[in-house]
Amino acid sequence: MIKFVKYLTAVALMASMSVVAGEEKASQCSNTKQLTLKIDSAACAATCAELDKVLTSLKGVKAESCSQSHLTKVTYDSSKVKSDQVFAAFKKAGVKVEGQQIQLAVKGMACNSCSTKVNKALTKLDGVLNGAACHQSKKATVLFDPSKVKSEQIVAAINSTGFKVTDNAPKAN
Ligand SMILES: [Cu+2]
Numbered sequence: 001m002i003k004f005v006k007y008l009t010a011v012a013l014m015a016s017m018s019v020v021a022g023e024e025k026a027s028q029c030s031n032t033k034q035l036t037l038k039i040d041s042a043a044c045a046a047t048c049a050e051l052d053k054v055l056t057s058l059k060g061v062k063a064e065s066c067s068q069s070h071l072t073k074v075t076y077d078s079s080k081v082k083s084d085q086v087f088a089a090f091k092k093a094g095v096k097v098e099g100q101q102i103q104l105a106v107k108g109m110a111c112n113s114c115s116t117k118v119n120k121a122l123t124k125l126d127g128v129l130n131g132a133a134c135h136q137s138k139k140a141t142v143l144f145d146p147s148k149v150k151s152e153q154i155v156a157a158i159n160s161t162g163f164k165v166t167d168n169a170p171k172a173n
Contacts (some may be wrong), residue, residue, distance in 0.1 A: 014060065031079040033085065036103075037072045037142055039065065040096040047095060048072075054093040058085060099129045099143040102151055108163040109135035121157045125149055133158075140165075 023112040048065035055063035060077030115133040122131025127148025
């Protein structure tokens with residue numbers, strides 16, 4: 001009988017654990033998307049503030065523009081807003097988007113020739129405006145035109161060099 005009770009307790013414990021795991025999984029599969037966009041280098045602080053205002057007027061959108069780096073970080077809820085609407089907001093604010101930027105962790109780069117190999121693979125891709133891999137930070141920063149190339153293709157190009165992308169780019173759309 002005691003054995004049976006122990007068994008029941010174990011089953012109950014396992015059941016409660018799987019519930020917790022399920023909840024975690026759900027939060028990872030959220031609709032939150034992130035976009036980092038390079039904007040017109042002529043955009044000043046006032047323009048950036050105006051841009052953020054236009055962006056955040058969209059439901060489910062958070063935005064932060066930096067007039068120094070000329071990068072706008074947009075976080076949005078894809079169940080409430082589509083990336084097209086985000087891009088339309090830039091137009092509305094009169095700010096030109098030069099490209100989308102992603103940063104990828106790349107495993108295996110040990111020296112300059114490794115990062116050069118990754119850079120070459122990146123710049124060969126049509127739609128990649130700038131690719132900078134650094135073997136010290138183990139990261140590749142890629143600026144690309146999202147209408148010409150997708151982040152998955154960028155990851156594939158890096159992986160084809162033999163070095164591996166260890167995290168996935170935040171996907172737009
Ligand atoms: Cu090397």
